[in-house]
Amino acid sequence: MKPSVYGQPLFPSHPHLVNEGxxxxxxxxxxxxxxxxxxxxxxxxxxxxxxxxxxxxxxxxxxxxxxxxxxxxxxxxxxxxxxxxxxxxxxxxxxxxxxxxxxxxxxxxxxxxxxxxxxxxxxxxxxxxxxxxxxxxxxxxxxxxxxxxxxxxxxxxxxxxxxxxxxxxxxxxxxxxxxxxxxxxxxxxxxxxxxxxxxxxxxxxxxxxxLRSIKSDTEQRVMRHAADISGRAHAKTMRFTRPGISEHVLAAHFEYLCAREGSQRPAYVPVVASGPNALTIHYTANDQVIRADELILVDAGCEYNGYASDITRTWPATGRFTSAQAALYSAILSAQKALVTMCTARSGLSLSDIHRRSVELLRKELISIGFQGLSEGRMSELYPHFIGHPVGIGECANAAVINVSIDSVTDLHESTHFERNSPLKPGMVITIEPGIYVPPLPHYPKHFHNIGIRIEDEALVGEDYPDVLSVNAPKEIADVEGACQGLLGLEPF
Ligand SMILES: [Mn+2]
The missing domain is CATH 3.40.350.10 (Creatinase/prolidase N-terminal domain)
Known part of the structure; x- marks a missing residue:
């Protein structure tokens, strides 16, 4: 039916988008x-x-x-x-x-x-x-x-x-x-x-x-699709990356891949931060050139049929981590994976509890790779944001409501009325996004200076197990390097 007589896609006018009922x-x-x-x-x-x-x-x-x-x-x-x-x-x-x-x-x-x-x-x-x-x-x-x-x-x-x-x-x-x-x-x-x-x-x-914090089966299906699109776009953007191009080219490539899959818009302004730019948590200028020795931190997700997705990955420009990059990445990854397993109703944990665990886990991991003197103050210098936030129907939020989450200033991706101190319930979707950003200060090991890494997944809370919606985005070092180098059979487009 062209032109449509409705102000939005409905089954009679857009049967390719909206099913009957x-x-x-x-x-x-x-x-x-x-x-x-x-x-x-x-x-x-x-x-x-x-x-x-x-x-x-x-x-x-x-x-x-x-x-x-x-x-x-x-x-x-x-x-x-x-x-x-x-x-x-x-x-x-x-x-x-x-x-x-x-x-x-x-x-x-x-x-x-x-x-x-x-x-x-x-x-x-x-x-x-x-x-x-x-x-x-x-x-x-x-x-x-x-x-x-x-x-x-x-x-x-x-x-x-x-x-x-x-x-x-x-x-x-x-x-x-x-x-x-x-x-x-x-x-x-x-x-x-x-x-x-x-x-x-x-x-x-x-x-x-x-009501919005608990996702129905149909909402879970839409959110899984949104995360599938964004996860695949992350993998293909890894493959597309090469030293010498500008950050904005990766941002444009990611958005293009999502739009082609039917996403209506980005869920938020993407962060494409190369090298030391990753130390700015809300870096969205995305206008500098990527160098060969750098990592690129990409925090990007699409909105699909009303629902946001929110994924962060960090990968090497050349497709191969240096030993210092790999050491820090592995430390954060092992904490991140342990934290994801806590996203169950059975754990009885709240998001605030998981945040506290994240500080402990990251501290332990950092000590094992040579960091010293990790007081509370040092930990919040290295890890200045909250562990995560709910995801769902996006919503602009103000910083005053919740002031420690990464996404609070720009966009919360879900209602601001989420009870951080209440135990997680099945059907909630939350992000788990630990990150470490090492300033060039003498009290930190020199080979980690100016490296910023964050790994962010979306976890659907289950009774006994979490369901990671963002599985399409490579996360293990071998998979990230494989995606960058084209070993996973993925084309950049
Ligand atoms: Mn996020």
Whole structure:
């Protein structure tokens, strides 16, 4: 069906991407219903949930490729901007709650220039909404909801603020601004800030975050596919590497390989750090030339059908580790493999526990290759970040929420409402990414100076065993060298 009459790929228009019965690729319509039902069942009686789509962002006059807000995507499967939903407890309705969908009505001019948006009829039938209304009516409906004496709690989140990355307390004017230019946002803001509304407002993100942290079977399948694509791209990028080319060429090559496999976008800005650049944890300039004696640290992963992947590998430019590089690499690898085995429910460990183990293990490994005087301070100089983080539907996060994870400043790849101190549960997907970055300081062995190595896998937590999703990316020294040298039968393209 060309042109499509929908605002996103759906089975009738894109049967090569979306199977019958699925709302988004890989995720059935019933699963979205189950997510909403589980959310509503987890809240007190007489609760309402309000969730808002992402706004369109502009780059010098033209819009960026749109990406839906993560929680809205998780609850609706709807991939268009300027929309909102309201869920209300209602035991007598067919789903156990009522589902009201606000979306923009399209004008013929918009359709001509931007292509079709999903019609109200299709929002109702395909997305299972009980009521469909024009988004212009949303501010008024929200005001009514906040004043409704039969609604005890309104779970609502507001877009992150601009004030240094910290979340503002009330910013629903942002919601109105991007949902409805005609809406009276002043009076809505007044309504939200009224004392009665303040007493009923609750943050939605922690509630959705709890659900999002446990991946269903279908989510696990999508995430495995995302990791397969990224892992293979790592292997082929190893093969593609040669001294004398620039870091950005490897970044471009990796992204090209993922895009060809159907990835919609990179999950985050990749780190391609050659030699001492690897000592900058968030190195993303990716604009220097790779030298023959250097290692290259590549932290890169694709987003595929809404789910992120996140893998780091470090390999030699020439395809062969020097003895110092190999010694440090093996030390980190043996700690990394031991840490991956801890990603089970049976272990009873939390991510924070695993982090503490990672410091102990790395210290022991470093001592065995000649490091001395590894006090707590020295360890955090060599290993300045956290062991890992949850992965799933990506989400921009602010550094204030969690300030020690590698990815916290740029992107968390999953809800920020992950309980680091609670034992791991089956169905969680977390990264295990120990790294050592040796500054050129006299208290460290000279032959390790300026070497930075990180090895990062994605582990699906099981009851008794972890399932490593990122297995396609070579990790053992023999496999990494084999991939670089073309001994694994892998072509660079
Ligand atoms: Mn990561």
């Amino acid at each position: 699925e709302l988004t690729p890989g995720i059935p319509m019933e699963e979205y219903q189950r997510r909403r039902r589980t959310l509503m069942d987890s809240l007190p009686p007489n609760s309402a949930v309000v969730c808002v789509a992402a706004p369109v962002k502009y780059m010098s006059g033209r819009n960026y490729k749109f990406r839906q807000a993560s929680d809205f995507m998780y609850l609706t499967g709807f991939m268009e901007p300027s929309s909102a939903i309201v869920l209300r407890s209602n035991a007598s309705s067919r789903h156990g709650y009522t589902y009201t969908f606000f979306h923009p009505l399209q004008t013929p001019t918009q359709a001509l220039w931007d292509g079709a948006r999903t019609s109200s009829e299709d929002v109702q039938t395909t997305f299972s909404a009980d009521n469909v209304r024009a988004v212009d009516e949303f501010p008024g409906a929200l005001k009514d909801l906040l004043r409704d004496i039969n609604t005890d709690f309104v779970y609502i989140d507001l877009p992150p603020g601009q004030n240094g990355g910290a979340r503002r307390v009330v910013t629903v004017d942002d919601i109105c601004q991007h949902l409805s230019s005609s809406g009276n946002s002043d009076s809505l803001l007044d309504a939200l800030n009224s004392s009665s509304a303040g007493a009923k407002r609750r943050p939605l993100a922690p509630e959705v975050g709890r």
